Amino acid sequence: MRSKNWVLEPGKYLRKDEASRLLNIAKHRADTGRKIPVRDYFIIHLALTTGLRVAEIAALKCSDVFLDDRLCSVLVRKGKGNKKRMVYFTGPFRKHCRDYFKWKLIIGESVEQEEPLIVSSNTGGHMTTRAIQKVFKRCAKRACLNSSYAIHCLRHTYACFLLKASNWNLRLVQKQLGHSTISTTQVYADVMMPDVEKALNRLYKTF
Numbered sequence: 001m002r003s004k005n006w007v008l009e010p011g012k013y014l015r016k017d018e019a020s021r022l023l024n025i026a027k028h029r030a031d032t033g034r035k036i037p038v039r040d041y042f043i044i045h046l047a048l049t050t051g052l053r054v055a056e057i058a059a060l061k062c063s064d065v066f067l068d069d070r071l072c073s074v075l076v077r078k079g080k081g082n083k084k085r086m087v088y089f090t091g092p093f094r095k096h097c098r099d100y101f102k103w104k105l106i107i108g109e110s111v112e113q114e115e116p117l118i119v120s121s122n123t124g125g126h127m128t129t130r131a132i133q134k135v136f137k138r139c140a141k142r143a144c145l146n147s148s149y150a151i152h153c154l155r156h157t158y159a160c161f162l163l164k165a166s167n168w169n170l171r172l173v174q175k176q177l178g179h180s181t182i183s184t185t186q187v188y189a190d191v192m193m194p195d196v197e198k199a200l201n202r203l204y205k206t207f
Contacts, residue, residue, distance in 0.1 A: 008187045011148060013156035018145055019048060025143040035107060036121060040135045042100050043118060047136075047151060049093040050074055051158030051177055054129045054151050063113035067097055079178040087176055159188045 014022065023044060030041035046057060056076045064075040072094050073086045104111050109119055116126040136151035159173055166172050174185040 008156060008191055011146065013153055013160050014145070014149070016161075018143070019154075019157055019161075022139060022143040022145060023048060026139045029142070038100075038103060039118060039121075040139060042096065043132060043135050044139055044154070045093055045096055046074075047154040048158060049089050049091070050087045051155045051162070052076065052087065053080065053155060054132050057118065058127055058129050058132055060117040061113065062101075062111045062115050062117050064117065065097055065101075067094060072097070076178065081180065083178060083180075085175070085178045087178075156188075159185075160191070163188050 026037070026041040026044045029037035043057065046052065047054075052074070056079055059078065060074070064077065066073045066075070071088055071090055073088045076085050076087060079085055101111055104119075109115075118127050118132075119125070120127045120131060122131075133151050136149075136154070140149050141147070155177070159177055162176060163170070163173050168189060170182055170185050170189060173188065174182055177185065179185045
């Protein structure tokens with residue numbers, strides 16, 4: 001499972017049941033209405049639904065989220081290599097975004113265009129990447145996930161799920177993730193392609 005520079009190991013992305021457990025735990029705590037759990041749930045849901053890098057999440061402004069009736073999007077202004085891209089999403093996270101903006105207004109957080117989408121409770125500005133990583137670690141611990149997981153595993157998880165949902169459309173996954181070359185995206189295909197498991201199952205039946 002190699003590209004030129006890296007290997008995607010099984011422990012670098014979540015199984016479906018692990019991703020669901022993580023999201024459900026975060027949502028359950030957010031249902032209390034307390035500020036930090038509500039914010040943390042949004043971070044986890046955002047990462048799982050868009051596959052953004054942690055630095056891209058930290059840099060988001062309120063104006064970077066576009067909530068249309070059908071296909072919504074997040075604008076990444078400075079991705080890897082300072083590249084700009086749109087990342088599209090739909091489904092339950094669309095409603096979550098609308099609810100999140102309403103919640104921000106209720107608690108007195110600004111939703112003006114240049115204001116941070118995710119606000120640090122310490123500084124009132126953008127959360128740091130380190131702080132967002134800590135959010136993931138807290139939620140992962142509560143969900144009883146392996147302690148080796150880091151927030152970047154949500155990007156890998158998103159890529160694996162999207163590849164399967166798109167019927168192995170590498171170009172789509174490449175665009176959503178902001179990969180400069182298709183060979184990087186190919187790493188996900190190497191671990192997710194169903195033909196591998198089918199072929200191995202047929203092989204072992206011959207013994």
